[in-house]
Amino acid sequence: APHFQFKNGTLHAENLSLTQLAETYDTPLYVYSRQALRDAWEAYRVATEGRNVLVCYGMKANSNLAVLNEFKNLGTGFDIVSGGELARVLAIGADPAKVVFSGVGKQVWEMQAALEAGVKCFNVESEAELTRLAQVAQDMGKIALVSLRVNPDVDAQTHPYISTGLKENKFGIAIEKAVEVYQHAASLPSLNIVGVDCHIGSQITEVSPYLDALDKLIALIQTLASHGIHLKHLDLGGGIGIRYTDEQPLTPSDLLNKVFEMLAQHQLDHLQIVLEPGRSLVGNAGVLLTQVEYLKHSEAKNFAIVDAAMNDLIRPTLYDAWHSVEAVKPRTQGDTLYDIVGPICESGDWLARDRKLTLQQGDLLAIMSAGAYAFTMASQYNTRPRAAEVMVDGDTAHLVRPREPLESLYASESILG
Numbered sequence: 001a002p003h004f005q006f007k008n009g010t011l012h013a014e015n016l017s018l019t020q021l022a023e024t025y026d027t028p029l030y031v032y033s034r035q036a037l038r039d040a041w042e043a044y045r046v047a048t049e050g051r052n053v054l055v056c057y058g059m060k061a062n063s064n065l066a067v068l069n070e071f072k073n074l075g076t077g078f079d080i081v082s083g084g085e086l087a088r089v090l091a092i093g094a095d096p097a098k099v100v101f102s103g104v105g106k107q108v109w110e111m112q113a114a115l116e117a118g119v120k121c122f123n124v125e126s127e128a129e130l131t132r133l134a135q136v137a138q139d140m141g142k143i144a145l146v147s148l149r150v151n152p153d154v155d156a157q158t159h160p161y162i163s164t165g166l167k168e169n170k171f172g173i174a175i176e177k178a179v180e181v182y183q184h185a186a187s188l189p190s191l192n193i194v195g196v197d198c199h200i201g202s203q204i205t206e207v208s209p210y211l212d213a214l215d216k217l218i219a220l221i222q223t224l225a226s227h228g229i230h231l232k233h234l235d236l237g238g239g240i241g242i243r244y245t246d247e248q249p250l251t252p253s254d255l256l257n258k259v260f261e262m263l264a265q266h267q268l269d270h271l272q273i274v275l276e277p278g279r280s281l282v283g284n285a286g287v288l289l290t291q292v293e294y295l296k297h298s299e300a301k302n303f304a305i306v307d308a309a310m311n312d313l314i315r316p317t318l319y320d321a322w323h324s325v326e327a328v329k330p331r332t333q334g335d336t337l338y339d340i341v342g343p344i345c346e347s348g349d350w351l352a353r354d355r356k357l358t359l360q361q362g363d364l365l366a367i368m369s370a371g372a373y374a375f376t377m378a379s380q381y382n383t384r385p386r387a388a389e390v391m392v393d394g395d396t397a398h399l400v401r402p403r404e405p406l407e408s409l410y411a412s413e414s415i416l417g
């Protein structure tokens, strides 16, 4: 990651040393690089230039307002999955006409809030949701703009927990049923069909699963047209992977070059393409900074017990995910294999395993590639306040979310009299 580099033997975020940041803000600490966000966007900007594409940042990956605002200013829309995420995008003054609303379980109040705001599209994932949305819109005297999220039954070749486009997944409407559901949608006066949507998975490294999905969506779009249902946009979801270790993921250009080629072949290049990338915009723009509290050597293992834990970063234990670990000030003498573990009372509380490091108590470690699905998946388990978040911009650090005050974790609870 070019914005997290060693300078004079110390790992930096842009121009600031992580040692300095730990002193100022304490650990565990999320550190983001503003330039890394801009660079990640640049790959999308280049790929979308001169093409009718709307990039809706999949904000579940990292929904800090500073991150959202950066992307808003760069021109993205947003992919939201809850009324809470809608509230965040409205809080930064984003344009609701660039917001798509995904998710299998939209509640009435969430539909109402999104209709009130005027979102670009609801990505509807079931017939029951379609019925509810039509009713909610009708009661409000509004027209809901709708895409169906179809399940194209393709294998994204990624971790089963983050693969979403297979028949057995809970997501979307089976593609064989889609025409029927579209026809039903077309008959409902409070709905206006605008598109089709799919999202096949996350941390995808190849173009081919996207093209398999696109193939099926193109066939669907053609069938719909023969029934007089004409779409304005085609949403291919998110999913472009990042490099955690030695992956060579596809780039936005790899994807869009192929997509536009296929659309042209089928005379469908009038369609707007929507993308919902999350991880690829933020994943490598953040690290989790943590301090070694204790070293513990047993017969079987060497443990570095650090002050970050599974409540801060759950990906390793939840997905067996691999995050690279860097000593902020690497020592030279001799290497030991360490498991990096947190203080939580669970064997699953580990951040990395069998890493060659030379450590002493008090050393700082950076858990890399922690910009996506890291803070947003954090909890307060063991009554641990969620970590602070800092955004570095050149020579300046901005505290974009302070560490949660301990009392705030239980301040709204009450005891029985």
Ligand code: LLP
Binding pocket: 058, 061, 079, 102, 103, 162, 199, 201, 202, 203, 237, 238, 239, 240, 276, 277, 278, 279, 280, 315, 319, 372, 373
């Ligand atoms: N659109 C939809 C409908 C989604 O469900 C997702 C992610 C995205 C877009 C963004 O996907 P991305 O570009 O970030 O791959 N917590 C897991 C990842 C879960 C992804 C959920 N959906 C992880 O830490 O790996």
